[in-house]
Amino acid sequence: MSIGPAVFLLVLIFIVSQYFKPTGKRKLIDGRSSHLPPGPKGLPLLGSLLDLKTGRQDPNHKFLWEIAKYGEMTTVHLGAKTWIFLNSHRVVSEIIAKRGSVTNTRSPMPIASGLVSRDGRSLILPQETWSERRRVMHSLLSGSALKQYGEWQELESTQMMAEYLFQPEKWYKHHYRYANSVVHRIVLGERLAKSTQELADLQNCVTFFVGSIGSSIIDWFPELARLPKVLQFWRAHWQSLGDWNYRVYNSWWAPIKKQVDEGTAPPSFVRDVLLNEDTRYKGDDQDCMYLAMQLIEAGSDTTREALNIMVMAMLEYPEAFQKARAEIDHICGYGKNARLPVLVDMDNLRFICAIAKEVLRWRPIFVATPDHVASQDIDFEGYRFPLGTGFVINEVAVGSECENSGAFDPDRWMNGHETDISHGLWQFGGGRRICVGYRLAQRSLFINIARLIQCIDFKAASCPILFITMSQ
Structure with missing residues (x-):
C-alpha cells in the first residue's frame, strides 16, 4: 500500500473514532475533561x-462480577455510549435516588425502542416522552386503586390454589395464569379468557423485546440510524418484528377499546384512567395501546418468575418456610380453625414480606437495570461525568452486599421495613423511574407466597418436576 492511501485510511479511522467517541470521554459543557472511575480498557471503537x-x-454473570472488582463504580465504554456500573448500595442511593432529578432519562435505542416498540414502551423512553405516561400510570399507586385491585388479587389467588389442588404437576403454569390474569383484569377489566396461542404470543412479545435491547450495533451507535433508509440494511428485520408485535398488541387492545367507545366496558385502568376524559392523557390511540399492554407484560412476567424462584428456595431452604408457616398459623389459625391469609394481614405477616424481598435479592430477575442517563454534567466525589453518561445498577453485586449472600435468609430483611419492598432493594429500579406497579407486585407476591406456604408441601421428585401435597 502506498503512503497516500495509508494516510487516508488512518485519517478516516481517526475521524470515525472521534465521531463515535464514547460519551464518557467527551468534555463537559464547561470545557473540563471528564474524570471517570476505573474500568476495563476495551477495544478501539467497540469498547x-x-x-x-x-x-x-x-x-453465572461472570462479566458483572468481574467489573465489580474495580470498586463501587466501574466505567465501561460500549460503542458510542459510556455506562457507569454502580456496584454498591451506597452509590446507587447517591446517584439514582438522591440525584434522580438529573439521572432519569434514557439513551437513544433506535432498534429496541424505535423499530421494535414504535417508541411506545416507557421503560426505555427518554424523559421528555416518558413523563406524560408516568403521570397516567401513577394512579396505580393510589390507595383506592390498591384496595380495588386487591380484591381481584385475592380472588385470582384463590383460583390458583384450586388449580394447585387439581393439577399440582402444572404448578409453574398456575403461576403464569395467576400473574397474567390479575394484571389483565386490572388493566383491561375482564378475567383472562385467551387461548394458549394468544398467551404464547404475548409472552414472545416480552421475550423478543428484551432480546432486542442492545442486540443490534445500531443501539450502541445511535447516530447510524440517521443514515438514509436505503442504507439501513438492518431495518427490514427489526421492523418486521415491530409490526408483528403491534398486531399482537392490537388483538388484545381492540376489543376493550371498542367496549369503552360503546360504553359497555367494565371497570379497569383503561376505562377509568387511560381513556377517561378527566385524565386528559395527551397520547394518541397507539400510545394508549402500548402503555396498557406494557403493564400487562411487566405485571405478568416478573410475578411469575418470582413465584418460581420462591418454590426453588422452598426446596433448598425448608427451615425458612417452616418458620413462615408457623407465623401464618399464629395469625390465620390452624387446622379446622384456619383461614386463608388476606392482604390486610401484611402488617402481621412480616416474615412473609421478608421472604418476598429475599426472593428478589437471592436470584434477581433483573441483573442490571436500564441505564439512568445524566441530563446534565455531574460532579460526584471527585469524578466528573459528562451529560449523556449512563448509570446502571449492578444488581448482582449490590444484592451480594450482605453476610453469607449465597444463602436464602429472609431474616436479613427483618429490620422494620419488611412491608416496603423497595426499601434496600433495587429490583424495581429507583429514583423517579422506579416501577410504578411495585406495590401491586408486592401485594401479588405476598398473597401467593403466604397461601402457598400455608397450604402446599413442596418436595423434590426424582424427575425434573415437583411432588406437591396439600398441607393438613
Missing part, C-alpha cells in the same frame, strides 16, 4: 461490547 454480549448469555 467492551463483545464482553457484554458474551456476559448476557452467562447464567
Whole structure:
C-alpha cells in the first residue's frame, strides 16, 4: 500500500473514532475533561461490547462480577455510549435516588425502542416522552386503586390454589395464569379468557423485546440510524418484528377499546384512567395501546418468575418456610380453625414480606437495570461525568452486599421495613423511574407466597418436576 492511501485510511479511522467517541470521554459543557472511575480498557471503537454480549448469555454473570472488582463504580465504554456500573448500595442511593432529578432519562435505542416498540414502551423512553405516561400510570399507586385491585388479587389467588389442588404437576403454569390474569383484569377489566396461542404470543412479545435491547450495533451507535433508509440494511428485520408485535398488541387492545367507545366496558385502568376524559392523557390511540399492554407484560412476567424462584428456595431452604408457616398459623389459625391469609394481614405477616424481598435479592430477575442517563454534567466525589453518561445498577453485586449472600435468609430483611419492598432493594429500579406497579407486585407476591406456604408441601421428585401435597 502506498503512503497516500495509508494516510487516508488512518485519517478516516481517526475521524470515525472521534465521531463515535464514547460519551464518557467527551468534555463537559464547561470545557473540563471528564474524570471517570476505573474500568476495563476495551477495544478501539467497540469498547467492551463483545464482553457484554458474551456476559448476557452467562447464567453465572461472570462479566458483572468481574467489573465489580474495580470498586463501587466501574466505567465501561460500549460503542458510542459510556455506562457507569454502580456496584454498591451506597452509590446507587447517591446517584439514582438522591440525584434522580438529573439521572432519569434514557439513551437513544433506535432498534429496541424505535423499530421494535414504535417508541411506545416507557421503560426505555427518554424523559421528555416518558413523563406524560408516568403521570397516567401513577394512579396505580393510589390507595383506592390498591384496595380495588386487591380484591381481584385475592380472588385470582384463590383460583390458583384450586388449580394447585387439581393439577399440582402444572404448578409453574398456575403461576403464569395467576400473574397474567390479575394484571389483565386490572388493566383491561375482564378475567383472562385467551387461548394458549394468544398467551404464547404475548409472552414472545416480552421475550423478543428484551432480546432486542442492545442486540443490534445500531443501539450502541445511535447516530447510524440517521443514515438514509436505503442504507439501513438492518431495518427490514427489526421492523418486521415491530409490526408483528403491534398486531399482537392490537388483538388484545381492540376489543376493550371498542367496549369503552360503546360504553359497555367494565371497570379497569383503561376505562377509568387511560381513556377517561378527566385524565386528559395527551397520547394518541397507539400510545394508549402500548402503555396498557406494557403493564400487562411487566405485571405478568416478573410475578411469575418470582413465584418460581420462591418454590426453588422452598426446596433448598425448608427451615425458612417452616418458620413462615408457623407465623401464618399464629395469625390465620390452624387446622379446622384456619383461614386463608388476606392482604390486610401484611402488617402481621412480616416474615412473609421478608421472604418476598429475599426472593428478589437471592436470584434477581433483573441483573442490571436500564441505564439512568445524566441530563446534565455531574460532579460526584471527585469524578466528573459528562451529560449523556449512563448509570446502571449492578444488581448482582449490590444484592451480594450482605453476610453469607449465597444463602436464602429472609431474616436479613427483618429490620422494620419488611412491608416496603423497595426499601434496600433495587429490583424495581429507583429514583423517579422506579416501577410504578411495585406495590401491586408486592401485594401479588405476598398473597401467593403466604397461601402457598400455608397450604402446599413442596418436595423434590426424582424427575425434573415437583411432588406437591396439600398441607393438613
